[in-house]
Each structure stands twice: as structure tokens, then as C-alpha cells.
């Protein structure tokens with residue numbers, strides 16, 4: 001499990017506190033007002049944003065100062081981060097090897113991941129020749145090959161239409177279940193919470209609140225959450 005122990009995350013003058021445990025094989029939605037610190041929280045977990053106090057542990061091991069690349073997590077951003085000059089196969093392969101010297105087994109893994117997201121026929125295409133939804137699938141395949149126990153998504157499908165978005169959310173849900181990963185996903189949409197989350201991390205007023213069961217929290221939100229939900 002991942003533990004945030006009395007953590008303080010800062011970005012310039014902004015700061016947010018967090019003290020919580022992320023359990024294995026659970027799905028968490030991170031919600032809260034704009035500018036509350038949701039992206040900062042995910043960035044800090046990945047090692048892109050500094051934790052100036054407290055510590056982060058993974059199965060009891062302190063990983064607070066570990067470089068992003070060696071942490072047990074992978075993050076999918078809204079723009080998918082596909083490299084335009086590389087094929088879809090190469091983009092997914094980067095999830096396994098940065099120098100793209102893929103072994104036969106690596107290639108098999110990449111092809112299996114592409115097949116799992118329905119992109120087998122697109123392997124040799126460039127990202128620019130794919131639709132937004134297909135690009136999202138390719139980015140998901142790259143997350144999949146990494147096989148990380150924690151998958152972090154920062155509003156990854158905000159640019160897609162509602163039907164496609166829901167399809168991607170369902171696919172994410174299936175993939176994290178199949179790989180026994182935990183999911184931590186920032187969203188602005190309460191419908192996403194109902195669709196995907198076991199637990200909710202509510203971020204507001206300088207605090208990332210410890211996770212609470214999604215259904216009970218959304219049915220009976222405390223005042224601060226109620227005013228956010230409107």
C-alpha cells in the first residue's frame with residue numbers, strides 16, 4: 001500500500017496537506033474545486049512536485065525522494081503525451097524501454113497491449129493520423145505495458161465526447177482490474193465518481209482529505225463538498 005504520512009506539497013505560494021493510505025486494487029476519484037491542488041497531489045505522488053514535509057512510503061519503504069522513473073506508478077495526462085514522430089507501436093514500446101531496443105518478448109507485450117485496447121491495426125501509424133479516442137487508447141496501452149501497481153489519471157479524457165469518455169472510463173476500469181492495479185483519477189464530473197470510484201479523495205481548503213467510500217459520501221456530502229457539487 002501507498003502511505004502519505006503528514007505530507008505537505010507546495011507549488012510556489014500554494015500548499016496542500018495530505019495524510020492518507022491508498023489501498024491495493026481500489027479505485028479512487030480525486031475531486032474538488034479548481035485550483036484546490038488535485039493535480040499537485042498527483043504530481044507529488046509521481047515525484048514531479050516537491051513534498052516539503054512528511055514522507056511517502058510504498059509497502060513500508062520510504063520513496064519520498066525517489067526519482068519519478070523508479071516509483072511504482074505511472075501517470076496518464078490529458079494530452080496523452082504521445083510523441084508525434086514515433087509510430088503507435090514505438091510510443092507504446094517507450095513504456096518498456098526508453099531506448100526502444102525492444103526484445104521479442106517486449107514486442108509481444110506491446111502487441112498484446114495494443115490488441116487489448118483495440119489498436120492492432122494501427123501499430124505502424126503515427127499519432128497524428130489517429131482520432132482523439134484512438135490516441136487515448138494508445139496512451140492507455142503504454143500505461144498497460146508498464147504493469148505498474150498504481151495508475152494515476154489527471155482528467156485524461158476531458159477532450160472526448162461523453163459516449164467516448166464513458167467507453168474509455170470503462171476500459172480503464174477493466175484494465176486496472178485485470179492488472180490488479182489501484183487507480184487514482186482526477187475528475188470534475190460527479191458522474192465519473194459514480195461510474196468508477198470505490199473511494200473519493202476530496203481536495204479543498206488546503207487539505208487532500210483521506211479517502212471515504214464514494215457512494216456514502218456522494219449521497220450525503222459534508223457542507224464543503226455539497227457547496228462544490230452545487
Ligand SMILES: Nc1ncnc2c1ncn2[C@@H]1O[C@H](COP(=O)(O)OP(=O)(O)OP(=O)(O)O)[C@@H](O)[C@H]1O
Nearest residue numbers: 011012013014032033034035036037038039040041
Ligand atoms: N508550477 C507552479 N508554480 C506555482 N504555482 C503553481 C504551479 N502549478 C500550480 N500552481 C498553483 O497551485 C495551485 C493548485 O493547482 P492544481 O493544478 O494542483 O489545482 P487543481 O485542483 O488540479 O485545479 P484544476 O481543477 O483547475 O485543474 C493553484 O493555485 C495553482 O495556481
